Amino acid sequence: MTSDYRWYWAAGLAALLALIYFLQPILAPFLIGMLLAYLGDPLVDRLEARGLSRTLGVVVVFAVVTGILIAALLILIPLLGHQIATLRSNVPAMIDWFHNAALPWVEARLGVQVSDFRLDSVRESLADNLGKTGGVLATVIAQATRSTMALVTWTANLVMIPVVGFYLLRDWDVIVARCREMLPRRQEPLIVKLLGECDEVLGAFIRGQLLVMTCLGVIYWLGLWLVGLDLALLIGMLAGLASIVPYLGFFVGICAALIAAVFQFGDLFHLVAVVAVFSVGQMIEGMVLTPLLVGDRIGLHPVAVIFAILAGGQLFGFVGILLALPIAAVVMVLLRHAYRHYRASAAYGEPLAENYEVDTVRVELDEEEQR
Structure with a gap:
């Protein structure tokens, strides 16, 4: 790849990041739909292998997943509301025990002053917040219906997610093939x-x-x-x-x-x-x-997952959280490729074979040490 094309790739990447930054408010439904298509593609491929058409397989997968989600929401939301109410009623007793039993024990055994803890205000704050979460669905609907524009936006985003997911899943294989055709011929295998x-x-x-x-x-x-x-x-x-x-x-x-x-x-x-x-x-x-x-x-290392989610949320909000794991996976693979390239280069020392695996080297070194 020449330096001119590298500048084109860098400019394209910069333009993509700028678009993500400025289009954050409308990207979430498309990204969630893309995630649904990515997760559902193996299931649709299996249905295709059994003789179903691509469109019919997508309809079957969407119908099953939608039914499971609706049933889960109808069962879980009332139960969660009841348990949050139970937790709210128990919070004052927990904080009182912590204040009257646990903290005095810590103060007597360790000599730590605990008089500065404002647990009364903490108890009131927790009770208020838990009280608000008791009606999660009602709160979400109330926030979404404060104005006509907010209601329209909320409804449109909710409807767009399955629509985008359906069409992307139906044409997933075609999209992947078209993207592969656009790759530079010399770099396509890599x-x-x-x-x-x-x-x-x-x-x-x-x-x-x-x-x-x-x-x-x-x-x-x-x-x-x-x-x-x-x-x-x-x-x-x-x-x-x-x-x-x-x-x-x-x-x-x-x-x-x-x-x-x-x-x-x-x-x-x-x-x-x-x-x-x-x-x-x-x-x-x-x-x-x-x-x-x-x-x-x-898979992804736990530390990489935590860092990717926090960094994505800090940079791009909810859209960044959705993009965090795919970007982390790409970065992880590129780092592995760069590491293998470095181990096979003269800069490392003794050049290794191009496709020589690092794990094989480590096994041979361990065997020599045991001998």
């Missing part, structure tokens, strides 16, 4: 190889890790429900969402569940039962869910 690695990384995370998160949330919810915990659904969903980072969901969920069990039951049996629920969940994740849904594919 670009296709890198994009394949990006798809593997991103697919391993989105299709695999998100399914693991959902399954863990359901497992924790049902387990805590069997224990008898009033906040089982709320804690299970929180632990499932936090499982986007390995072990974070386990830590957050078990801490929240133990605190809730102490205030609801106050005995050792239920605390042991909570620990057993999360221990079983971790065993199922390690032995069944991760090998089955993610496999041995290399």
Whole structure:
């Protein structure tokens, strides 16, 4: 690639970033629709392999997913509203215990002054905020219907997501083929190889890790429900969402569940039962869910996920959050390619073969050390 074409690519990238920045308000439905198309393409491909047309396969996938989402919302929203109300009623007692028992114990044992803690104001603030979240759907609708323009925009975005997703999913293979035809002929093999690695990384995370998160949330919810915990659904969903980072969901969920069990039951049996629920969940994740849904594919590192989401949100808001993981996958693959290129270059020292794998080198070095 000549220097002139490199300048063209740099200018195109700069123009793309500028468009993303200025078009943030309207990009979210298109990005969500693109995500739906990306996630649904393997399912539609399987239906095509069974003899269905592309359009009919897309209709079947959309109908099934829509039915599942509607059923889940109809079941979960009332339950979540009830559990948030329960949490709101328990918050004052939790803060009082923390103020009257836990903090004096810390002060007596460690000599730390806790008189500066303004827990009364914290209790009032939490109670007010939790009270507002009790009617999440009503709050969203109220905000969206304050003006006619806001209502029209909100409705249009909501309708555009499935429409954009449907058409992108129907023409996904055609779009991919057309994009491949536009690649420079000399660089096409390398670009296709890198994009394949990006798809593997991103697919391993989105299709695999998100399914693991959902399954863990359901497992924790049902387990805590069997224990008898009033906040089982709320804690299970929180632990499932936090499982986007390995072990974070386990830590957050078990801490929240133990605190809730102490205030609801106050005995050792239920605390042991909570620990057993999360221990079983971790065993199922390690032995069944991760090998089955993610496999041995290399996903995104947890630190890279956290940094990408925070950086994307800081730079481009909600649109940046949607773009964070795809961009992180591309950057990760490019860094791997640059690392392999460096290891195979004379700048590293002894040149390696062009496609020589670093893991093979490490294995040979370990074998020599053992000898």
